[in-house]
Structures are given as C-alpha cells and as structure tokens.
C-alpha cells in the first residue's frame with residue numbers, strides 16, 4: 001500500500017442527479033481503482049467518509065453518494081468546482097474473468113459499484129444479468145448508464161410494483177438462476193438483502209461475493225473501527241468485497257455493525 | 271533460537287512485542303487476531319468510565335516517516351470494556367494490559383477500582399489527556415504534582431494489579447514527571463505517548479487536514495526521542511518500562527530494550543508492515559540474537575553504555 005496517506009485535493013468536474021437523494025460526482029483524475037474498492041472522501045470542514053468507486057476509467061473518477069445524514073447531506077449541497085480530498089483506493093475488489101456470466105444484485109446506491117463491475121466485465125465479453133431493486137420507479141439508479149452497456153440484461157423489482165417485478169430483487173435472482181447458468185453472483189446493498197442473496201447463491205451452488213460496510217475511519221487498517229466478530233479481521237483491508245462463505249462466519253453479518261465508538265448497533269433492533 | 275520470553279511485573283510474555291494502546295484494539299476478537307499475528311501481549315484502547323466520542327474525520331494521516339492522529343480516544347465506556355475483556359478471557363492467548371483514561375482526577379480512581387477486578391494483568395494509566403479541571407487544560411502528564419496524585423489515587427484502589435503510567439514526551443523534563451510518579455508508587459512506565467501536537471496543511475484548500483486541526487505524531491520519526499526518554503527514565507528510576515514510539519523493526523526493538531525497555535510497544539508500524547509486524551519484529555530480534563550469540567533477549571535490557 002502507498003506509504004503516504006494524504007488526500008489528493010481535486011475540484012468537482014460535474015454533478016448528475018440519479019434520483020431525489022442520490023447524485024454522481026465526477027472528478028478529472030484516475031486513481032487506478034478496481035470495481036468494489038472504495039476511497040475516503042474528505043469534505044473539508046465537514047468530515048471524511050468511505051465511498052465506493054462507481055467508475056474509474058483511467059480518465060475520470062465517479063462517486064455516487066446517497067444523502068443520509070450530516071456529512072452526505074452536506075455533500076449534496078456541493079457545487080461544480082468545489083474542492084474535495086480523495087485518499088485511496090482501498091480494500092479488495094470484485095474479480096471477473098473473460099466470458100463469465102454474472103448476476104449482479106444491487107439495492108439502493110449499491111447499484112453504483114456494481115455498475116463499475118458491469119462496465120469492466122462487459123469489456124471482457126462477460127454476459128451480465130443486472131438485477132436492481134428499489135422502493136419504486138423513481139428510486140431506481142443507473143438505469144440509463146446500464147442500458148448503454150453491451151451484453152447486459154436489466155431486471156427490475158420495486159416494492160410498489162411501479163415498474164418491473166413487484167417484490168424483492170432476491171425473488172428475481174431466483175428466477176434468473178433458474179433460467180440462466182450463472183458463474184458468479186455479486187451483490188452490494190443493504191446487508192439483510194445481501195444475506196438473502198448469499199443464501200440463494202449457496203443453494204444454487206453459485207459462488208457469491210458481498211460488499212461489507214462497516215464504520216471506517218482510516219481505511220488502511222490502523223484504527224480498528226471496522227472489525228467484525230469473531231475473526232477480528234478488518235473489513236477495510238480484508239474487505240469490503242468478500243466471499244459470502246467468509247461473511248457467513250461473522251457473528252455480525254446481517255445482524256449488527258458497530259458505531260464510531262465501537263458499540264453494537266443491530267440492523268433489526270429487537 | 272534465542273529465547274524471546276520476558277517477564278514484566280510478574281507476568282510472562284512469549285516475546286517482548288505488545289500492541290500499543292489505541293491501534294486496532296476495539297474488540298476482543300481483534301486482540302486475539304493480533305496475538306495470532308505474533309504479539310506477545312495486548313494493550314486495550316484507553317478505556318473511559320462513560321462513552322466518549324472521538325473527533326470527526328479525517329483523524330489519521332501518514333507519510334513515509336510519520337503518522338499524525340487526532341482520533342480523540344473514542345470509546346464505548348467501561349461496560350463495553352468489561353464485555354470485551356470477558357470475551358478475551360475465554361481461551362486467553364496472551365497477557366492483557368488495560369489502558370485507562372479520564373478527564374478528571376477522581377474518575378481515574380473509580381475506573382481503576384473497577385478494572386482492577388477484571389481479568390487483566392497490568393493497569394496502564396494514560397495521563398496524556400487534558401485535565402478538564404486544570405485552568406489551562408494541561409494534561410496530567412505535564413504537571414508533576416498531578417501525575418503524582420493520579421498515581422497515588424490509582425495505586426490506592428488497584429489492590430490486585432501492577433500500575434504503570436504512560437507518559438507524554440511533550441514536557442520540558444520527563445524525568446521530573448517520572449520521579450514524581452515513582453514517588454506516588456508507580457510500578458513501571460509506558461514511554462512514550464505521541465509527540466506534539468503537530469499540524470499538516472493542505473495546499474489547495476489551505477486548511478489543516480485533520481478535522482481537529484492538530485494531532486499527535488507517531489511512527490519512525492519519533493523513535494530517537496522514545497529511545498532517549500526510555501534511557502533517561504530507566505537510569506533515573508530503574509522501574510521496568512514498555513518502550514513505545516516508532517518501533518518498526520527488530521533492530522528498533524533491540525535498541526529500545528538496550529536503552530532500558532523490558533517490553534516493546536508497537537502501534538504505527540502496523541501500518542508500515544501489516545498486522546503481522548509483531549511476528550516479523552520477533553523474528554528479526556531472534557535472528558540478531560542468534561548471530562550475536564545472545565541466548566535470551568532479557569539479557570539485553572538496559573545494557574546500552576549511555
């Protein structure tokens with residue numbers, strides 16, 4: 001890893017709205033990131049947060065950010081030309097090989113890093129079944145960009161049935177696995193969804209890779225904030241992308257994560 | 271193969287390397303994985319009586335020569351620490367040093383009394399935190415009288431465990447503070463905490479990079495300072511020391527032991543050499559000893575002709 005961990009400061013080159021709360025931020029740099037890796041994004045005077053790389057094509061870097069709390073809401077107010085700091089890339093990545101058939105299952109802004117997977121895999125001649133779930137049609141992200149990719153079938157599910165399958169994207173995944181011989185499943189989104197995807201993949205005998213989000217401060221394996229039980233491994237170094245078989249061994253997986261002081265927070269509080 | 275075992279204040283360590291406080295130490299699972307990576311012992315993150323929020327990010331930056339952090343001692347408090355310590359006790363793989371911290375004098379005694387009852391081997395008192403009752407907010411570690419009275423208070427209640435004091439290098443005369451702690455009954459020292467604070471400014475934004483603006487400096491750049499302070503305090507007090515500050519290689523570890531350290535704390539080097547830095551450093555120490563015909567590293571403690 002790079003022994004110098006100082007942010008590179010660059011202006012925002014372009015901003016796009018994906019939906020009401022999700023935006024794409026473009027920067028005119030490349031950091032050599034691979035799909036699934038993340039950066040630490042410094043918003044001077046606000047905070048610095050982990051954000052997945054949504055595209056790094058050698059010329060531009062794209063980050064897709066969903067407004068949730070204080071820092072990401074501040075991010076949503078940023079304008080073209082505002083200077084932000086970038087450290088990274090960090091962590092493990094999704095690995096694809098030439099000619100594979102992939103099922104990519106995204107929920108929420110998790111579709112963005114999977115778009116990067118599809119973008120690279122399409123160039124490798126992979127066949128891509130892209131399965132995206134959202135609350136309703138207007139919450140979908142990355143539809144236009146996905147349609148422009150070769151060898152990519154898009155499957156949609158919405159909670160309200162406003163478009164595509166009414167229900168969960170995991171139900172769509174089951175159907176896809178029945179109809180198509182898939183080599184690998186890759187998923188990014190809410191952990192409970194990824195847990196379900198992992199179970200379905202395991203049942204079908206397909207290797208499944210998940211992307212684990214834990215509270216991260218340093219991104220390079222020192223602060224210890226991003227560890228999982230009972231293995232004590234650091235998700236910023238050994239993750240975020242992991243085989244479901246490994247994630248399944250965590251006490252945490254689909255159950256809890258830890259906050260900024262290390263306290264457990266359950267996904268479904270009892 | 272040279273014998274790397276050392277005895278520190280009655281506890282046997284498989285090798286002299288211990289995880290320094292505040293690096294990686296959030297959960298028992300991590301402590302165990304660090305022991306798996308070769309550490310002879312573990313120091314917990316500094317434990318507060320109650321939940322303590324750290325600073326916002328950025329909190330840690332590094333260059334090839336130093337790391338600067340303003341993590342701000344985040345901790346979930348004593349109750350969570352009790353759970354983690356109990357978890358670590360199931361198949362305890364190596365000694366555990368509990369680091370405790372407080373912002374007020376009386377709090378040190380309250381937390382020390384509680385932690386003294388737990389399955390830990392040594393209490394390490396981090397007095398580098400600002401004293402909120404001091405007019406200038408000076409850290410306890412910067413005022414000899416405060417350092418002494420905190421030591422006395424902790425010693426009074428810690429009936430079962432040895433007490434070591436972790437000192438700050440950011441004073442005019444560390445030996446004066448160390449002597450004061452020794453008078454207060456300290457059983458040993460951990461030397462040193464981070465240097466500074468320092469400041470790093472980003473050119474494009476003209477802003478400090480750390481959200482807290484300033485941060486404590488650690489890593490290779492502070493090693494000569496750590497070696498000097500260990501040497502001085504060893505000569506002055508003869509109390510056993512955990513030598514910490516920029517230790518990255520086996521040679522660094524041997525150097526600080528010759529200066530007077532019994533154990534060697536490693537924090538920042540986890541970044542430079544990975545989580546298995548403990549195994550690497552131990553191997554390098556043992557190779558050197560074999561080459562030099564040294565049978566046991568313990569023989570080397572305090573042997574530098576300073």
Ligand SMILES: Cc1cc2nc3c(=O)[nH]c(=O)nc-3n(C[C@H](O)[C@H](O)[C@H](O)COP(=O)(O)OP(=O)(O)OC[C@H]3O[C@@H](n4cnc5c(N)ncnc54)[C@H](O)[C@@H]3O)c2cc1C
Pocket residue numbers: 038048049050051052053064065066067068069070071072073109112212213214215216217240259
């Ligand atoms: C590897 C990784 C990749 C990510 N990729 C993206 C992405 O591409 N797009 C995106 O919009 N978001 C991404 N996130 C999540 C993003 O970091 C959080 O949404 C953001 O930090 C929330 O901060 P806030 O102040 O807006 O909200 P808060 O109100 O502070 O928190 C909202 C939620 O985000 C979590 N969170 C807060 N700070 C952190 C942190 N430092 N690390 C991890 N989780 C945190 C909180 O636990 C809480 O669940 C990623 C997180 C990780 C760990």
Ligand SMILES: Cc1cc2nc3c(=O)[nH]c(=O)nc-3n(C[C@H](O)[C@H](O)[C@H](O)COP(=O)(O)O)c2cc1C
Pocket residue numbers: 222223290291292293315316330337339341343369396436462463464487488489490492514515516517535536537538539
């Ligand atoms: C990220 C980070 C967090 C730290 N947190 C603590 C802490 O909670 N308590 C403490 O006594 N020292 C803390 N320290 C200081 C270290 O324990 C150690 O004394 C110092 O970093 C010098 O050693 P090193 O160069 O090997 O890191 C911290 C250091 C770093 C880099």
Ligand code: FES
Pocket residue numbers: 215216217218219220221222223224225226227234235236237
């Ligand atoms: S984010 Fe600091 S160790 Fe993973």
